[in-house]
Amino acid sequence: MKDMYILGIESSCDETSISIVKNGTEEIATVISSQIDIHKNYGGVVPEIASRHHVKNITIVLEECLQKAEMTMEEIDGIAITYGPGLIGSLLIGLEAAKTLAFIYQKPLIPVHHIAGHIYANSLVQPLKFPLLAVVVSGGHTELIVMKDHYQFEKIGGTLDDAIGECYDKVARVIGLEYPGGPKVDKLSLVGKDTYKLPIPLQDDSYNFSFSGLKSAVINLVHNEEQRNEEIRKEDLATSFQKVAVESITSKVRKAIVEKQIKNVIVAGGVAANNGLRTAMKELTDELGVELSIPPMKYCTDNGTMIAAAGYYAYQAGRVADLDLNSKSQDTLK
Amino acid sequence: MRILYIDTSSSYLYSAIVEDGKLLSSVSEDYGQGLSQIALPKIAEMFQENNLSPKDVDKIIVVNGPGSFTGIRIGITIAKVYAWSLNIPITTINSLEAMATSSKEQKVHIPMLNARRGYVYTAIYSAEGKCLFEPKHIKLEEFQKEMEKYENYEILSNDEFEEDFTLNHYQPDFVTITQEFKDKEDMNPHAVNPEYLKLTEAEEKL
Numbered sequence: 001m002k003d004m005y006i007l008g009i010e011s012s013c014d015e016t017s018i019s020i021v022k023n024g025t026e027e028i029a030t031v032i033s034s035q036i037d038i039h040k041n042y043g044g045v046v047p048e049i050a051s052r053h054h055v056k057n058i059t060i061v062l063e064e065c066l067q068k069a070e071m072t073m074e075e076i077d078g079i080a081i082t083y084g085p086g087l088i089g090s091l092l093i094g095l096e097a098a099k100t101l102a103f104i105y106q107k108p109l110i111p112v113h114h115i116a117g118h119i120y121a122n123s124l125v126q127p128l129k130f131p132l133l134a135v136v137v138s139g140g141h142t143e144l145i146v147m148k149d150h151y152q153f154e155k156i157g158g159t160l161d162d163a164i165g166e167c168y169d170k171v172a173r174v175i176g177l178e179y180p181g182g183p184k185v186d187k188l189s190l191v192g193k194d195t196y197k198l199p200i201p202l203q204d205d206s207y208n209f210s211f212s213g214l215k216s217a218v219i220n221l222v223h224n225e226e227q228r229n230e231e232i233r234k235e236d237l238a239t240s241f242q243k244v245a246v247e248s249i250t251s252k253v254r255k256a257i258v259e260k261q262i263k264n265v266i267v268a269g270g271v272a273a274n275n276g277l278r279t280a281m282k283e284l285t286d287e288l289g290v291e292l293s294i295p296p297m298k299y300c301t302d303n304g305t306m307i308a309a310a311g312y313y314a315y316q317a318g319r320v321a322d323l324d325l326n327s328k329s330q331d332t333l334k
Numbered sequence: 335m336r337i338l339y340i341d342t343s344s345s346y347l348y349s350a351i352v353e354d355g356k357l358l359s360s361v362s363e364d365y366g367q368g369l370s371q372i373a374l375p376k377i378a379e380m381f382q383e384n385n386l387s388p389k390d391v392d393k394i395i396v397v398n399g400p401g402s403f404t405g406i407r408i409g410i411t412i413a414k415v416y417a418w419s420l421n422i423p424i425t426t427i428n429s430l431e432a433m434a435t436s437s438k439e440q441k442v443h444i445p446m447l448n449a450r451r452g453y454v455y456t457a458i459y460s461a462e463g464k465c466l467f468e469p470k471h472i473k474l475e476e477f478q479k480e481m482e483k484y485e486n487y488e489i490l491s492n493d494e495f496e497e498d499f500t501l502n503h504y505q506p507d508f509v510t511i512t513q514e515f516k517d518k519e520d521m522n523p524h525a526v527n528p529e530y531l532k533l534t535e536a537e538e539k540l
Contacts, residue, residue, distance in 0.1 A: 041540065048403060048534040055407045059418045060524050073419060089404055092370050096411040099374040104388045104419050323378055326371035 006315070007065075007076045007101070008308025011094030012086025012114050013140075014039055014050045016057040018065040019304035020076070024312030025123055029069035030305045033057045036180070043179045044169075051089035058097050065304075073105050080110040080311020082117060083321075084328030085140070091327035099323050110311040111321045113333045114302075115141060116153065118268035120310035121299035129264035129291060133256050135249065137277065138269030139165035139182070144207050144252060145333060146260050151317035153333045156256060157207025164245060165271045167211035171218050171241055175234045186274045189242035192235030196221060198244045200251075207252050214244060242276040250280045257288050264291045273300040335392045337512045338416070340377070342409035343401030343429040344447070344492065347373050350508035351380050351391075359383045360508050370408050377412070389420055395515055398426040399529045400455035400469060401447055406528040414526040423520035427511070428529070430469050433490045434459035435514050436507040442466070442484045445504070448493035455531060458484070463514075471531045 003022055010017045019030040035053050039045045066072065081098035084091055102109035119134045134145040142159035162170075165182055172181020177188075198217050202210040218241055225232050256262065265285050271277060272294055285292040299306060336358075341348040347369060350360035359380035365372050381388055396413035399406045417424035433445035440461045447455040454474045458467035458481075467480055474497065481487065491501045 042536050046534060046536040049536060051404070051407060052528070052530075052534070055411055056527055058411060059414050062415070063418065063524075089407070092404065093407060093411050096370065096374065096408055097415045100412045100415040101419065103374060103378055104416065106388070323375045324371050326368075 004077045004312060004315070005071070005075060006078045006080050006110070006308040006311040008080040008112070008304040008306070008311055009094045009098050010082045010114075010117065010302055010304045010307045011054045011058070011090050012082045012084070013090060013302055014045045014053075015302045016054050016061050016093075017302060017304035018061045019308045020065060020069045020071060021124070021305060021308035021312065024120070024309050027124055027305050028071070029065050030303060031061045031065040031068065032303055033061050040179055043173070045087070047087045047089055050087060051093060054090050054093035058093055062097070073101065076105070076107060078108040078110050078311060078315050080112045080307050080314065081325075082114050082307050083111040083325060084331040085114055086329065088327055088329040091329070095325065095327045099325065103323060108315060109321045109323065109325060110315050110319060111325055112307050112310045112314055113331060115143065115145070115268075115333045116151070116310040116314070117306035119145070119147070119266055120313060121268060121295040121306035122266045122293040123309050123313070124299060124305060125295055126293060128266070128293075131260060131262055132264045132266060133253065133260065133262040134266045134268055135253055135281070136269045137164050137249065137267065137271035137274075139163060139169065141269055142209050142211070142249075144256055146256070146262070150313045151319070155333060156260070157209070157252065159209040159211060160202070161210055161212035162215060164209070164211055164249070165269070167215045167245065168271070170215050174219050174222050175232060175237060182271070183273065185238045186242065186276060188235045188238035189276055192233065192237070192239035194240045194243050195233070195236045196240035198240055200244050201248050203251065207256060209248060209252065211245070214241070214248070246276045246280045249277065250284050253281070254284055254288070257290055262290055264293060267292070267294045270301055273297050335516065336390060337393045337395055337516060338377070338391045339395045339508055339512055340409045340413050341397035341429065341432060341506065342369055342373055342405045343397045343399055344405060345369060345402065346492070347376055348506045349373075349377055349380065350512070351384065351386070352508055352512040355509060355513055357509050362505060369405060373408055374412060391416070391420060392422055393516065394422065394424040395512055396424065396426055396526065397429045397432055398527065399429060400449075400471065400531040401429050403528070403530060406530070410526060410528050414523040417526070418523035424523055424526055425515060425518045425520055426526055427515050427518070428457075428469050430455065430457040431459070432506060432511050433504045435463060435511050436505065437488065437490060437502070439488050439502065442487035443490060444481060444487050445490040446493070446495075447491065448495055449532070469531060
């Protein structure tokens with residue numbers, strides 16, 4: 001079969017990223033323009049500011065990517081685009097760029113769900129094995145997805161309220177860590193001791209998660225300690241919080257591996273970079289004799305590489321869009 | 335010279351292909367929230383109507399604001415990606431300038447967009463098209479003092495205002511606009527960006 005080069009465009013949040021991937025598995029070139037330093041000043045991503053930067057960056061990132069790949073647009077076989085979910089104003093920049101390129105060069109336009117991208121980041125490392133369980137953990141998502149084959153997604157559970165990454169960032173803020181604080185909580189937790197008692201959320205029969213209760217418990221604990229003029233031992237609180245947060249994920253993952261006869265577990269999304277979660281998932285999958293894939297750090301955050309990789313498999317599955325494709329701030333992975 | 339004109343700075347798509355001063359195809363339609371979805375298919379249709387390939391364009395003129403933030407970005411993104419891809423000249427014009435240029439009235443032109451909360455985006459142009467008051471995001475109350483300086487003027491707008499204004503409906507004259515601005519200095523597509531005339535709320539509060 002002829003080699004297939006997919007250009008992937010990702011702009012769902014605060015990274016403008018474009019990549020070229022060969023046959024869904026081989027990264028040819030990637031460019032990421034991150035806005036993290038800009039949004040830091042506001043304590044979180046400001047959607048309108050993010051959109052303003054995407055539009056400024058888009059052609060620059062595109063040009064750099066093609067230069068890095070030493071390729072021209074004519075040599076590209078398809079254009080994969082994150083159509084959602086994400087910040088609508090941000091998504092639209094990537095979408096309009098992708099549609100314009102698809103129109104000018106008469107190339108297939110391939111719609112990719114952001115989460116499918118995070119899952120397929122793993123196919124850049126090793127082939128996926130089915131049935132597969134994708135544990136999607138990020139600032140916007142906490143989901144368990146079962147795949148029986150390529151590009152067949154069945155969501156079996158998800159968070160009922162906050163996403164895990166969101167919860168990490170809020171806990172970070174309460175204990176005075178600068179945005180984005182999630183990774184800083186993870187780092188602190190490695191040096192602390194588990195001394196604070198926090199409730200493990202949603203220990204039920206479903207595959208769902210809940211993090212708002214845990215978040216509130218941390219906030220209340222900090223306030224109570226403050227009122228008693230007790231100093232918070234930040235590293236210990238981080239350790240205790242991380243232990244509970246990770247346990248609430250692994251208990252549901254254990255259940256899913258057994259009940260769904262899973263062969264391959266994938267951890268995807270920004271929180272896949274979390275050390276506590278990585279260690280716990282390794283122990284769990286070793287114990288159950290299941291293969292674990294966690295993408296390298298560079299593929300954990302948002303990037304065009306994963307969108308191009310997923311785009312290849314989406315195209316094989318016949319998922320091609322017309323020029324009237326629209327962005328969706330929310331959408332279930334199907 | 336074949337020019338592609340794009341203005342998505344409101345909920346309308348105003349787009350046209352103009353060849354040597356002759357209008358080949360155009361779109362002027364209010365698509366509301368659907369603009370992001372429909373803009374490119376409608377532009378593609380204009381090419382098909384004329385049996386043109388997407389690459390048969392020599393120049394792009396795009397409106398860079400003011401207006402709807404999201405709207406402006408749709409047109410700017412399409413235009414800069416287009417110009418960059420084909421390596422053709424691109425130039426930007428102001429939405430208020432496009433409105434004034436299209437008017438046939440021999441009066442002072444005051445194009446006006448409702449920016450809400452008592453604010454407008456507006457400017458003042460002489461009947462001959464000379465800019466008398468630079469495009470600005472301004473409190474309407476304050477701007478009305480500027481308007482009083484002129485006797486014979488028209489207000490151009492497709493928006494609604496609480497004030498008892500007589501509004502002249504804006505319909506772009508694609509041929510006049512493209513002829514007027516076809517020789518305006520070209521820009522590097524990377525540098526083609528919206529002119530919002532207003533900071534984001536987060537920046538204002540910082």
